[in-house]
Amino acid sequence: MILCLLLVTFVTAVSAKSLPSEINPPTFEYLNSICGQENSNNDINQFPWAVSILKKDNAGNLQFSCGGSLISTRTVVTSAHCFNDYSEPGVIRPENFLASLGGHNTSTSWIDAVNKNIEKIIIRPGYNPETLGFDSDLALVQLKQPIIFTESIKPICIGQEVIDDDATGKIPGWNGRRRQMETTTPTLINARVVSATTCLRSHNFFSEIMSNQTICVELLDRNTECMINSGNGLMIKKENKWMLKGVVAGTVSDPKSECGGNKYFVSLEISKFYDWIRSNMLL
Template sequence: MIKMKALNIILIFLYVAVFSILNSVVASEVEMPTIACPDLFRYVIKPNETYAVVTVPSSFINGANVHLQVIVHQYDLVNQEFSLLPFKSQEETLSNILARKSVEYRFSFPSPQENPKLSKIVVNGETICFDDDYIPPYNALEGEFNIELPINNTVGDTSIEYVPPSISQLNNCFSFVIYEEENNKTFARIKIPNYYFEGGTPEVKVDFAQNKMLTSGKYALFTYKSLDETILDVMEGKPVLYRFQFPDQTEIPVIREIQVNSKPICANKNPRVGSMKLTGGHTMQLPLGYNNLNIYTDNESDDNNDKSKDNRTCGREVGALTPFISFGNEINNGQVPWLASIFQNNDENLVFICGGSLISKRIIITAAHCFQFQTLPADLTLVKLGGSNTTDDTGVLSFGVEKIIIHPEYRNDFIPDADIALLYLNSSITFTDFISPICLWNGDTDLSKLVNKIGYVAGFGSTENGTISETSPRIAYARIVSEIECVRSSNKIKSIISPRTFCAGNRDLSGPCTGDSGSGIMIRKNRHWSLRGVVSIGETFEGQCNLGEFVIYCDLAKHLDWINNHILD
């Protein structure tokens, strides 16, 4: 009997300079990676395709079962269909194994623009070749092929007559799998309820089976939506959709088993569903800090309490916020509609100062140090809302400032404990889809419940190129850490933090930077965004923000009484 277990796709996303890496890989000519074991793995270049021949030496063939695993890496995060199959026919392959001769396999690549790099070859659990990994992000494509010889060790027809299973024999798998057609081809759409992902990384493995021996073709299990949309579905507790692309349309495979996080959730107990097994695996590697999928809940109802002082539902946006960022993704219109940009207005010459957040029809909350260090009076302050910064795009509105109130306990000495300022606009705002308030924090103010949760910071500060974003704002995520972890990270931090501050960051060169002071760190609470802190202070290195260290935020939840007492009706 020959069984095939091919295809485990592990998407590894460590978000450091994604676009520059991808652009360097996809060049005008397809590069040929170096090969660690050229006697075991070689590229074959033909006019219309490139593939690899993998050789299992005779020294590893013992006349019994052969389980081959081949792992390759590629930077292409889109194309995921590939296959690892015996190079010769079933009859010839079995004959070589029985004769203890070397066996060749064909690894068909998924992307015409890139030749994957060999990472590892494993035969019967023994690694016979390995090489260094690519620098993330990359796709790790794992092909497996398992050959189990018949008990009597004779070569012949090992196929089993195919008997289609009944619906009752499929148990509950039909509640997860639907067969669909597209461009005259059949594929399977797999729907996994979100509760199966609790307590672990979303890891799905799907087994199909067919009677026909597969000698060519590609197949894959991948997410039905884009990766960003899928991660957002996971965060929000929605079902996750996958697509299983079949390699051959002469026989439609039958579902055998579905596993989530190594636990079967359905199985087909019919023993005669076919001897050719097709296995697809997909793992979403979430960023550090997605504790319990990062859905923050407390004992109070979001829907009943998340109203602004103006009786408008707060913390809602038109666009869907993309949870994954690389050095900060640009925000689309309708996303983060409470984000404000604050300027110094000198003789019609606008100078960008800080960011802020709209919390009512007339009030922007920001950092006090934006005004103390600049000695910026209200009559020279201008606020823009509506999504853009220095441009006058449609929907962007400008407001003068009537007065500025600095928290009375703020100390003008780089201490973020009460680094808060309220800006009273000179006119009330009519809320739109592009301008609306964020929710102030309500509920439990115990910061320990947010440790290792993910917050998001939007602003117009310096990009990875060191320039201020002059059009669309950008958003980055930051992991909230404990006071102990923060203090241990830097000797400078201990003297400036307090019970009314907290630290957050990834220490991977992404996050708020110069010009992002005053912007808010947002936490998603069920279906709303709530404002937990204000960007206050971070370390610098050679005059640039040092995002290899944590950023310190003023904890607004510890100042709610003062804030609410100053909000206008």
Template sequence: MKLLFLLIGVAFAAAVNIEQSTFPQIKWIDPNRYYEGRGNSVHLGRVEDSGERPALDGEVAYQVGIFADRGVFCGGALISERAVLTAAHCIDGRHIWEIYLGTNDLSLATENSMRVLVSMHAVLHEDYDVLTNANAVGLIILPDAVTFADKVSPVLLPKVTQQDKWENKDIEPIVSGWGITSRSELANPTVLNVTKALLVSNSACEEIYGSDAIFSSTICLGIQTPNPGPCPGDAGGPIVIDDNGEKVLIGIVSWGPRQECRSTMPQIATSTTSYLKWIADHGGPNVRP
């Protein structure tokens, strides 16, 4: 699996029926970069069995698909009745977003559980830097409150007290998305996939990408090869852990090495714990104590 403009549009939306014959064609939004000449022999660790596979019905009911204007596709996470969290570059320079909820297969336009909302209201982090990818978060505000069901339900954001809980912990978060699984793949994705990752220290990522690309708000992911990690089409998608039976969103997919989706180099995500207050202040759920 696998520009700086604040969009606060006037809220306008409606549920729309998307016929299969008009299924959008995708232009990948790909902020991935070349990092030639960097040392890449750092031991990142490996997930013993990443278990990459199609998602089960309702397994990642918080996952949404986002079609933005100009043919761009991203993932996102439903975090409340009215808010979707995604990556900044999925919002920057765009004005309208179709939000797909309640389905694992985007080609099944007649599926009863799928709902499509159209929004023209999004908030880009005011300090987002398109060159460094700092503060790469944004919110899409839905026009109507979503009715939760088995296949549509929000994911929790971390509590304030959990901000440092996962650092240097041996956990394997779940990453999900409709992104391509190889850069040679040409067909539009339709089936939602899930895979396991491994948290990698930011210091290890700095040895590979340099300190100018890694921030305190960065999460680094190691992926078991030959299974793919996040790739074009997965940007903005959720990175979730199971915390005593609760699904908690610890990050959103941001970027990775351009060389190949199956690269042994780490993938980069943005930590949600760094933006809890920002999210709450701009239309997301209240911060949990």
């Protein structure tokens, strides 16, 4: 049985417009007042907290590595396994990655994209890259310089509320996991939280990769299992604000799928990590 880490590794051409980056650190109250609000121009970057984590290859080119979600001017939430380097186990090099925010179209060099260097990558204690499971598979990416919020770059909300089975939401993401399925603009996928039993019934190997810190999510749109990437956020709308409720981790390989994907996948439940996120995030 093949365990799917939902990564892609194709080269992405990226350029960035320069924007001011020196601002006073905001407060939690300020972040709560502006978070989770969609871009008023729905045709461009509707969900402005969607982040692309890019990795530099040996030639200096940038490759899409994982998705992520912006939660403050300097913090992005994503998956820990996005930073695994099996040639140097346990070594994480922030200088080898960039966070790209506000991008819209890869065919035009990511219009309005702002690329930020990464100062530090904090891996959730308890995560073990040598095990199969996704327990504690969470990371906080701290940016070297703060982001100026605009209509195209805004944070998503986080909260302590436990997510309910049957809750429906959306997953914004950038790219497919097969070259013929690449997209130049963001993909938006409908999803639903289902019981852990549902995942286990679909394949018994889910018992090896799930824990009490994960949730089982079902993709509701046909043929979208190949459009999901690690680190993408599961977001649910509450009182006209979008809340980050999960972070995509991985799934069990389905040989019937073109990309080996599965309509069921494992996500980290954000509410289980709320205190850790709050205590480690930079505002």
